[in-house]
């Protein structure tokens with residue numbers, strides 16, 4: 001027997017409709033790409049999103065067609081998200097930090113028909129446009145006054161384009177399992193892979209993000225997503241914030257410490273979210289200028305491990321540091337390190353210990369850890385295993401790839417290695433390909449990196465395994481120092497000594513000008529492994 005409840009498909013555009021109706025005057029503030037701060041509201045975003053839908057529909061964009069965006073976090077970009085999804089087209093966010101060849105590959109794989117771009121990316125796109133024949137037209141997120149001359153096909157300024165619509169248009173209706181958006185994983189190995197979110201998965205994910213132990217913003221809060229809309233589904237914030245009526249502050253193209261600080265401060269931001277490198281820049285700027293952020297209550301940090309020293313810096317500011325783990329394939333929320341009883345009563349180092357785990361999953365994410373044969377290993381906080389997940393917002397396949405990605409029980413292998421303790425707190429040890437295998441035992445590069453960046457002179461650290469004749473692999477610590485400091489290998493080794501098992505201690509330390517990053521801000525270990533592949537450790541003869 002079926003329940004007698006309404007058939008109310010979970011469609012993304014219902015979220016902006018709700019925001020417009022219930023929180024219509026709530027502000028969305030943008031640092032525009034042209035420069036000035038621009039203020040708009042959910043009601044206006046809703047109205048303009050309908051115009052985007054109307055214009056795309058008029059151009060013959062149909063259910064299932066791909067419309068790409070390559071753009072910063074701005075209100076205009078958000079309007080486009082809802083406008084694209086509102087007619088059942090697929091919003092394909094392209095990461096502009098990818099190499100131009102990767103952008104070409106991704107756009108051709110997705111067969112995007114329209115490309116919506118910021119002024120910033122016109123020069124890159126002009127160089128590669130002839131290699132992306134599926135793109136019929138380019139829409140530039142600006143007005144006539146700022147629109148440059150460009151060779152991009154059928155290019156039009158967004159504001160001029162929107163003027164042709166009267167907004168007298170109704171969203172399309174379709175099944176909630178219809179694809180809404182796509183995002184390619186940056187793929188450090190093999191080709192990038194397209195993750196295809198559905199309307200249903202995005203709406204359910206927004207509800208997951210809204211719980212108090214997750215991102216948990218309310219109508220009275222202000223959220224600044226430093227995490228770009230083009231990175232892992234914007235961590236769901238493009239849906240969760242409007243669904244709650246939370247004020248949004250969109251940082252545009254400027255993500256340096258000073259610019260992010262300025263917006264956090266002037267807009268009295270209560271919640272913000274981004275990767276550790278962003279917080280590193282913010283904290284360095286604040287320390288240098290001796291600044292505070294009295295309104296900031298929560299910093300969500302994920303994408304890479306949040307170092308304990310960073311967590312402490314935010315906690316010392318009176319702000320909650322919410323360490324999160326997830327991935328593009330998970331929409332992306334996987335776990336968050338909120339403090340559940342009895343850990344909420346912890347203080348000092350013990351509290352920091354708990355906060356620096358990757359946390360536990362919200363309802364809607366199931367996880368397990370297994371050995372290589374696929375057998376579950378215990379949740380004892382010690383046994384490492386492959387981390388596997390399932391849930392309504394977790395991928396079951398990649399776009400146009402014919403490979404099975406789920407195990408017999410329907411779990412997706414994340415490629416991460418982790419421990420889980422009896423209270424369900426998970427701790428990432430490594431990407432399975434980054435874990436260092438020393439004499440048959442595993443050493444966590446993440447733990448070593450976190451410890452090293454706790455040293456006051458170290459800005460960023462990366463650990464890779466390098467060849468050792470006796471142990472197969474031993475850890476090499478690669479450090480980028482803070483500006484204008486000098487430091488020796490021994491200073492850092494002394495600092496680390498006693499804080500980890502002796503056999504985990506790096507065999508050597510090298511200092512570099514800059515640690516390379518991927519397009520999503522993660523340490524680019526493949527480049528470091530390449531650079532140091534012939535590195536000879538001082539004790540390698542042992």
Ligand code: AMP
Pocket residue numbers: 185186232301302303304305306323324325326327328329332358414415416428430431446520
């Ligand atoms: P992406 O799909 O680009 O967001 O990358 C997902 C991967 O980033 C995960 O599988 C992890 O390897 C890594 N990652 C994300 N969050 C964390 C975290 N808090 N700690 C350690 N690794 C993380």
